[in-house]
Amino acid sequence: MQIYLPIAEVSVNAFLLLGLGGLVGILSGMFGVGGGFLLTPLLFFIGIPPAIAVATGANQVVASSISGVLAHLKRKTVDLKMGTVLLGGGLVGAGLGVRLFAYLQSIGQVELLVTLSYVVFLGIIGGLMLIESVRALMRSRSNPVPKRRKHGIVHALPVKTRFRTSGLYISVIPPVLVGFFVGVLSAIMGVGGGFIMVPAMIYLLHMPTKVVIGTSLFQIIFVAAFTTLMHAWENHTVDLGLAVLLIVGGVIGAQVGTRIGMRIKAEQTRILLALLVLGVCLNLAFGLLVEPSELYSIGEE
Structure with a gap:
């Protein structure tokens, strides 16, 4: 069933959009990511303009994250x-990112920046996560008793507070900086930022993986919602018809994904997320390197 999207100015199959939303919702519930890092490139592939895909994709991220958080709250796996600390930095970063996005749109460089950002960040994060996750899985098989973590500079910084659900006593400075960085990416790339936040919370802040997923989704809800409102106000790039179909699929998928995620070991969860991130990265990189089927040139007659 084809529907016309007035803001995007394209016709798309409604069931395809529901399926994309459902797929991203499942990933959201399983891995604690908003899913925008996958949804936005998929929207590119089906013909949605980059500016519309970035801004509208954030709507679906909000819905799937809310659905996932509700499931995690029942299991008491949300810090x-x-x-809240991550959110403080995230809102500031998102505000700055939307302004930067508007500037890039005005000079016609949005599509190139968004695609390059995906390739660079997904490649780096996915590679590091895969290496560390494989090592962790091998250690868990050879020595089931976990070793005590050695605390680094993160734990030596001032302004410390206790995070009881995570079992941590650390400075609030690193979480604020992580939130700020993720907020900027959320605005520019149309993502919740979970693909960066989850590794940062695990490897930088040393939070337990099961708590990381629910806490990441909690922060993503508010940053993605703020990003959506800012894009609608500043850039007028939110397509409500597209958003509704993605949201319906995402809410259902997130409930399924949360149940799947609770049955998978922490090391396996991280490996699966790393492989997914690298897969999206390679697909986008391939699109940048391959010569397009139609070439255009601008010249004087």
Whole structure:
């Protein structure tokens, strides 16, 4: 069933959009990511303009994250205090990112920047996560008793507070900086930022993986919602018809993904997320390197 999207100015199959939303919702519930890092490139592939895909994709991220958080709250795997600290930095970063996005759109460089950002960040994060996750899985098989973590500079910084759900006593400075960086990416790339936040919370802040997923989704809800409102106000690039179909699929998928995620070991969860991130990265990189089927040139007659 084809529907016309007035803001995007394209016709798309409604069931295809529902399926994309559902797929991203499942990933959201399983891995604690908003899913925008996958949804936005998929929207590119089906013909949605980059500016519309970035801004509208954030709507679906909000819906799937809310659905996932509700499931995690029932299991008491959300650190609300940590999520609030991350959120403070995230809102500031998102505001700055939307302004930068508007400037790039005005000079016609949005599509190139968004695609390059995906390739660079997904490649780096996915590669590091895969290496560390494989090592962790091998250690867990050879020595089931976990070793005590050695705390680095993160734990030596001032302004410390206790995060009881995560079992941590650390400075609030690293979480604020992580939130700020993720907020900027959320605005520019149309993502919740979970693909960066989840590794940062695990490897930088040393939070337990099961708590990381719910806490990441909690922060993503508010940053993605703020990003959507800013894009609608500043850039007028939110297509409501597209958003509704993605949201319906995402809410259903997130509930399924949360149940799947609770049955998978922490090391396996991280490996699966790393492989997914690298897969999207390679697909986008391939699109940048391959010569397009139609070439255009601008010249004087």
